[in-house]
Amino acid sequence: MGRTFSDRETLGILILVTVVVVFLTSVGSLLISATMVGLAIVCVHGAFRDPEDLFMDEQEGGGAGLFSLIGGSAAAAAGNSMMSRV
Template identity: 45%
Template sequence: MQPQIPSSATATYTTIPISGNDVISRSLHNLFSFISQRRPWPEFISPDTFNRPHSLAHAGDRLRKNAVHFRLNYALLVLTCALLSLIGTPLYLLLIAAIFGLWLVLYLFREDPLFLWGHHVGDRAVLVGLVLVSVVAIWFTGVAGNMIMGIGTGLVISAVHGVFRNPDGLFLDENEAMSQGLIRPGSSPSSDRWDHMLRP
């Protein structure tokens, strides 16, 4: 599953060129801000919230709700499983992790134009460069099979969690909370009452 990128990470460039170090620094800031939006891990693994679904339809509904509520946790879980699949080859693990980091910093979470040695590098050039580096690295290291197994394992674990984690008390958005009668239309989501109602 692909994590949803926040609006601040879209290509809304500044008009004043900034140094490459500042571009990377701002990208890292966007990345860490995005990661901080994950749900607390104690909420994710709380043993009191796990039980068996009543039916297949109920399991599907649980999976849908949990996939939305814990989407970033699941993405981190799948990424961790993918990296752990390379634990037997530490050099390749570091290489793939570095390339993934380049994707995050130079493409997904970059919001400023990139200048290298005084020349502007367009988004298309960055994308092509990252794709080429990734393909060459995966072909050279031969880790594609391991990574597919790791990603598959992460997806299976996420699906099992999504089916058996009871989402009662987790509301995906304000509209769903209103449909449950927990807030009135026009209520402020930032109010203490909202925070209290949405807390499991």
């Protein structure tokens, strides 16, 4: 062709080719069906999730879970969380 394309032209051509390939092949139906399955899983998870355990009691504090790894007291937090479950 003898000419260079700008970034904007290249992006536009790639978007156009992607849209054509997605809708003219079975990739479009695969993406839509995978999105629907994922949405169904999220809806089922949201329907059966118990939101009562989302908040901590005042006695537990923030020393368990991910924050215990950051604070360096992972062993103590693991022992405390195991004892609180018993």
